[in-house]
Amino acid sequence: MMDLRALYDTLRQRRRPEDVADMLLPLLQAELTPQQRATLEKAARHSIRRSMWQYTAMQQTFRAVVGADKQAGKAAELFRVTPDPAARFDDPAAIETLLRELNPLIGKEFDHHHYEADRLNREARRADGLDLSKRRYNKLFRSLRHLEQKLYRLLREYRKLEQEQVAKHKFAHRISYEEFARDPATAAFIAYYTARCNVRSEFTNQSQQRPYDEVAHMLFLRLTGSGLAPTTAAPNWWAVAQVYPAPEVLAQLTEAQKGELLGQRAAFLTDLADFLGDIWAQNDFRATTMVVKRGDDSSTWNAAAGAWNKARDSWLNLLYALGMEFVLDELCFGKVMRLMAADVAFWHRSSGGDLDPNTAVWAELPFPWEVLAGTARCTRTQVENVCRRAGLDAYKTGWLAPRPHGVVAFRPTPELVHGVSVANPYLAAVLKRHRYFSGKPAQPLRPEDN
Structure with missing residues (x-):
């Protein structure tokens, strides 16, 4: 199986379509007709690697969700325990595991952290065999309370992050690497079309760019056998349907697959x-x-x-x-x-x-x-x-x-700064840093102070 990890990683990023096209050229060059290569080259020639600036001020990823390393570390320190070194506290499951390990140490139940109703008084602590001062107990209780509250915030932020992703590229981020890499031609279409879907909105009174452009169309035709030189015998239509559920794609799925997708949606x-x-x-x-x-x-x-x-x-x-x-x-x-x-x-x-x-x-x-x-x-x-x-x-x-x-x-x-097109990416970085076009009070540029 061809190593497509770098291409797969773009599904969870916000790489420019031109940069994805540039990644596709060496992967597909032996299989493309001259006409197909010329179509892909239309996008690839505008990649960052080939540009005069070789830089973009636009974020190349979706926003990051801040994990609970701080809260988990503090709780572990107070309870004098050593967390599993392999645990990652941006993972809600790891946070819950730690909470379920620490909660019984002070007679606390998981998800019970009301400061008035759920704390144990002196008699209850003695009954539970807890030889802790009120101050020490309260400090431990608060640390777990903060960690549980962080867990709920984290779950909400992950929920919002997925909504941001679905709003752009439907369910491309749910495609597994195994499904993605099963067929290189399928992977090429998914990666490029996903990048097109992820293009940022422009500040305009006209319609936004549509994602299905001539490059995406050429890559799709290679899957259907309608291209000049189709190169794949087994397109992975299940994977394509996650990001491009067009009627002609869904027609290739089994009834069971369509039913499964309908249930998921x-x-x-x-x-x-x-x-x-x-x-x-x-x-x-x-x-x-x-x-x-x-x-x-x-x-x-x-x-x-x-x-x-x-x-x-x-x-x-x-x-x-x-x-x-x-x-x-x-x-x-x-x-x-x-x-x-x-x-x-x-x-x-x-x-x-x-x-x-x-x-x-x-x-x-x-x-x-x-x-x-x-x-x-x-x-x-x-x-x-x-x-x-x-x-x-x-x-x-x-x-x-x-x-x-x-x-x-x-x-x-x-190159966009809050939706406004700026010709120079370095100027765009400066304008963004000074909050121009953000809807917030700008911090004026003062060249004389530089």
């Missing part, structure tokens, strides 16, 4: 619906406009909304692939609108645009978390009628059917 949506409902209840979003205002937790909401829409697209595609679209007659939860920055909304209006008609549909339909909780009902007929009033075709716009897409021309990834 339904479970993800059910869990995410609860999360969205909680965020909605904690904020005061305006459903009719979805324009962000001061105090709104727009980052959390937009990541969750993006993840919902990507997972819902997959769920919808799978229903049709299984011939189960009749489910929509009775259960048809809608899309979730993201919050739009006020300056972008103003730009739309000032340039002759108007509110996205999808927002009107979202505002009129029952919220998805209400539908899944059984407190509201949303059917195919409701969605058809609301879309018609908003001037939308419910089937062509993805409300009731898989959304069609075409092939777009390759466009180099712009």
Whole structure:
């Protein structure tokens, strides 16, 4: 099996598509036709390695979740124990293992850390055989309380991180290395298309870049046998379906595989619906406009909304692939609108645009978390009628059917500072450091002080 570890690692990173294309050239060069190589070269020639700057100020990874090393280390120090050297305290399972080891040492139960209700008094400590002063006991109790609270924060942050990833590339990050590396041509398409999906949004009043470009199309045609020189006899369609669940991909899966994927997507949506409902209840979003205002937790909401829409697209595609679209007659939860920055909304209006008609549909339909909780009902007929009033075709716009897409021309990834394109990556780094375009008070550049 070809070693594709470096390419596989890009699935959990935010490498530019050009850099992934540059990685693909040496892997595929012996198998590509001149035309295919020229198509891949369109992207690869813009890689960081080949650029004049050989640098980008944009993060090449998703945000990191801070583990519990500090809290775990303090607890171990206070309890005078040595944790397993192999334990990694960015792993919730390792934290829980340590907690279940330490909690009994002070007569405490796991997940019981209320400072008033769950501490033992002097008599209870004596009954448990704990020869500890009140001060010593309280210090140990607090250390475990802090560690348990960190565990819950960590679980929430991992949940949010996965939502951020799904909002970009669906479920590419769940593909195992064994599945990824089983077929190099499949790996090439997945890696490049995932990188295209991960491209950052631009500050614009036009539509964003579409991920399925001519390079992705060429790599996909090599899987279907429609290319000039298909090079693979066994594409891994299961792996492709994690990131690109198009009808022609799902048609290659067995009924059992499609059913398994449908169950996974339904479970993800059910869990995410609860999360969205909680965020909605904690904020005061305006459903009719979805324009962000001061105090709104727009980052959390937009990541969750993006993840919902990507997972819902997959769920919808799978229903049709299984011939189960009749489910929509009775259960048809809608899309979730993201919050739009006020300056972008103003730009739309000032340039002759108007509110996205999808927002009107979202505002009129029952919220998805209400539908899944059984407190509201949303059917195919409701969605058809609301879309018609908003001037939308419910089937062509993805409300009731898989959304069609075409092939777009390759466009180099712009160097962005909070969505604003900057030609020089070193200038971009300076602007970012001084908080320009961030929506926060900038720290003015003063060349005379340098």
